[in-house]
Each structure stands twice: as structure tokens, then as C-alpha cells.
Amino acid sequence: VLPDYAQRGWRPYLSLIKLPRTKNLFYLMKPTQQGVRWRLPTEEGLALAVQFAQTLQLAHRQGIAYLDHKLEHLYWDGIKLQVIDLNSSRQLEEHGAANGHHLRMDIHNLCVGILYPIFTGLSPQQTMLRPQPGNRADVESRYQDVTTLDFGVEPTLSKALQDVLQKGAAMQIETIDD
DSSP states (O other): OHHHHHHTTOOOOOOOOOOOGGGSHHHHHSOSSTTOOOOOOHHHHHHHHHHHHHHHHHHHHTTEEOOOOOGGGEEEOSSOEEEOOOTTOEEOOSSOTHHHHHHHHHHHHIIIIIIHHHHHSSOTTSSSOOOOOOSHHHHHHTTTTOOOOOOTTOTTSOHHHHHHHHHHHTTOOOSTTO
């Protein structure tokens, strides 16, 4: 069907639902007063994590690394996750050796840039939540210096969940299936 449309000069396009900026997860989690932090309940965070992992699983199977993991790109209503801003994603080489690195980096960025903040209410840079830079160079280097995570602020988080996030931060999770 697509070749027929292409011959007639049609071009594919993507239509998106308009989502208000103030409803993304960054704005919903950002505290209104200093010294206060907000985190998702563990059960809700796990539901979000599973949905995001399924999204990455689909992308990785198509040879796509999302890379731009930040709370500003997530819309969560407590049940359904919407991920936006795919313009920093990368189509990987078909059988390139760098693919494994990019996919591990994608998992790292998920653990560090999304899951750690939703479970602790803090930035992985050990600060209050703040907007993350968005140009392409920043996307690829945003969390690369974060290889360990501090859970002292949230000691009630299960050891198993802490271990998974630590492994992701250390780039020890090879595939999203793992």
C-alpha cells in the first residue's frame, strides 16, 4: 500500500495528541516548596517501568535507541504511559558493533534518568528535580557520568529494585529483555 501512495506523491506524517506541558511527569513531580520531594508509589512506578520497558523492547527490536530519557517527555495518568519527543532517537546500523553500546546506554538512561527520579523524587545528579538540556550532544552525554545511584534518601525501596537500577546505572544490563 505505501509504495502506491509514494508513487502518487503522498508523504507519511505522524499526528500527535496535544499534551499540555504542565501535565508531564516533570511538572507533576516538581515540588512547589524547597526541601520537599515527590515520588511515585512503588506499585505505580513499577507499572510505569514495565510500560516504558515494553516501549523500549519494541524500539530495540526495530533497531531504534530512544536515548532522550527525561521526565519532561513522559505523561502518566497513574495507569497509562505516553512517551513523547522521539526526535533524538537513533536508528542503529543493522549489525554494527556499536548497537550493543547504544542499547545498553538506552537502558542506563531509563534507569538513571527516569526510574531513579520516579522512585526517589530526586535527580540522578543528587539535586532537586530540574529540567534537562535537550540538544543532541546533551542527550547522549546527559547521564554518562552517573554510574552509581544513592538510595539513602529512599531506604524503603526494595533491595531487588535498587539492585536492578544499580545494574542499569553501571551498564550491566545487556538487553531490555534482561
